Amino acid sequence: MTLYLKNPTFIDWKSFEIIKKDIKVTEGYNGAIQFIEKAPEQNKLAPEDKIIDCAGKIVTKSFGCGHHHIYSTLARGMGAPKKIPANFKEILKYIWWHLDKCLNLEMIEASALACAIFCAKNGVTFVIDHHASPFAVKDSLFTIADAFDKVGVSSLLCYELSDRDGEKSKQQGLEEHQNYLNSGKQGHIGLHASFTIGDTLLKQAILLAEKFNTGIHIHVAEDKADQEDCLKDYGIRVVERLYNFGALNLPKTILSHCIHLNQNEKKLIKDSGVWVAENIESNQNNNVGLADYSAVTNNVMLGTDGMHSDMLRSAKAAFFAGQSIENVGMDTIYARFRNIHHYIEKSGFKGDGENNLLILDYNSPTEVTADNFLGHFIFGIDSSHIQSVIANGKLIIENKQTILVNEDDILIYARQMGLKLWDKMK
Numbered sequence: 001m002t003l004y005l006k007n008p009t010f011i012d013w014k015s016f017e018i019i020k021k022d023i024k025v026t027e028g029y030n031g032a033i034q035f036i037e038k039a040p041e042q043n044k045l046a047p048e049d050k051i052i053d054c055a056g057k058i059v060t061k062s063f064g065c066g067h068h069h070i071y072s073t074l075a076r077g078m079g080a081p082k083k084i085p086a087n088f089k090e091i092l093k094y095i096w097w098h099l100d101k102c103l104n105l106e107m108i109e110a111s112a113l114a115c116a117i118f119c120a121k122n123g124v125t126f127v128i129d130h131h132a133s134p135f136a137v138k139d140s141l142f143t144i145a146d147a148f149d150k151v152g153v154s155s156l157l158c159y160e161l162s163d164r165d166g167e168k169s170k171q172q173g174l175e176e177h178q179n180y181l182n183s184g185k186q187g188h189i190g191l192h193a194s195f196t197i198g199d200t201l202l203k204q205a206i207l208l209a210e211k212f213n214t215g216i217h218i219h220v221a222e223d224k225a226d227q228e229d230c231l232k233d234y235g236i237r238v239v240e241r242l243y244n245f246g247a248l249n250l251p252k253t254i255l256s257h258c259i260h261l262n263q264n265e266k267k268l269i270k271d272s273g274v275w276v277a278e279n280i281e282s283n284q285n286n287n288v289g290l291a292d293y294s295a296v297t298n299n300v301m302l303g304t305d306g307m308h309s310d311m312l313r314s315a316k317a318a319f320f321a322g323q324s325i326e327n328v329g330m331d332t333i334y335a336r337f338r339n340i341h342h343y344i345e346k347s348g349f350k351g352d353g354e355n356n357l358l359i360l361d362y363n364s365p366t367e368v369t370a371d372n373f374l375g376h377f378i379f380g381i382d383s384s385h386i387q388s389v390i391a392n393g394k395l396i397i398e399n400k401q402t403i404l405v406n407e408d409d410i411l412i413y414a415r416q417m418g419l420k421l422w423d424k425m426k
């Protein structure tokens with residue numbers, strides 16, 4: 001199938017060069033786009049091909065999310081926990097570790113389908129997820145991948161290994177990674193955070209990552225407690241511990257948050273070239289502190305930490321909060337927003353080729369040029385302007401409607417599963 005975008009204003013995501021030529025988009029993983037003088041006439045099209053009129057519309061590369069949690073999708077609007085958390089560890093204990101223990105595969109499927117739709121409608125065509133469901137581990141990653149495939153969004157998954165839920169759950173987590181990666185799917189080896197991972201599990205996870213030529217994906221120093229526990233239990237800091245075990249030798253490794261680091265840890269991260277995921281709204285919500293990432297590394301990408309699936313919102317939040325912490329520029333935030341594409345390309349993952357595009361209905365009161373695009377990115381363009389989305393050359397959102405799945409049916413299913421989950425959590 002070939003898509004033709006007629007009369008678009010194309011903005012190159014790297015250079016901001018504006019190109020006003022028709023575009024031929026070929027379907028397939030890591031596919032390309034081609035600028036052509038003129039799209040064919042409707043009556044000359046092959047039956048499976050399609051022309052989209054983009055007159056007055058902006059076309060640019062779609063987005064990616066560097067750290068998501070689909071498992072939190074059904075948390076929206078749920079009742080208060082039995083104890084109001086007083087700190088970060090209690091937020092985990094009374095909210096997230098209570099919720100994830102109650103998830104079954106149906107709830108995971110509903111969460112992933114709904115989450116994938118939210119991603120797609122927000123122009124996010126590639127999601128890096130970190131999943132936890134300690135009593136429904138087996139097949140959880142396959143369930144999530146299938147749901148994302150149904151909606152048309154590419155994924156890079158892992159299971160959140162931890163010693164917090166006992167031996168059986170841990171073994172199942174290790175097996176799920178092996179089964180998933182042995183099947184040819186792409187993923188990381190997921191770990192919750194240093195403070196819930198013993199040395200044996202950490203070693204096992206790194207060996208698995210090496211075996212499958214991938215990286216680990218772990219929460220790092222999200223709260224001071226992670227560092228305090230590491231110093232107490234091992235006499236070293238979190239990043240030093242990961243370094244000692246070889247996690248920083250894996251270039252595909254993603255360290256999420258990285259808020260409470262000392263100079264040595266920052267240097268270890270910078271020198272290693274591993275990646276950091278910034279999730280500023282989640283950090284504000286959990287009141288764990290905020291980081292000056294410019295002092296850590298340039299390999300920073302943005303995530304949502306499961307708060308939502310709107311990466312434009314994440315970018316704006318990172319820019320505004322970043323003013324007081326690191327005096328961050330629009331160019332730096334845009335680079336972080338787009339770094340996920342470099343990460344995916346360098347890591348050799350599939351699903352983020354140039355044939356991942358979105359069409360913006362952005363009727364600006366001022367001219368959009370290569371020189372001022374960043375101003376429009378921060379102060380103008382938001383997800384309400386996203387009209388259509390193309391993933392791997394396939395149209396997945398057209399005029400704000402899902403193409404491959406029925407959104408209404410899925411949200412009905414999600415609400416049913418949400419009620420079941422909340423009931424179980426009582």
Ligand SMILES: [Zn+2]
Nearest residue numbers: 130219256305
């Ligand atoms: Zn997270």
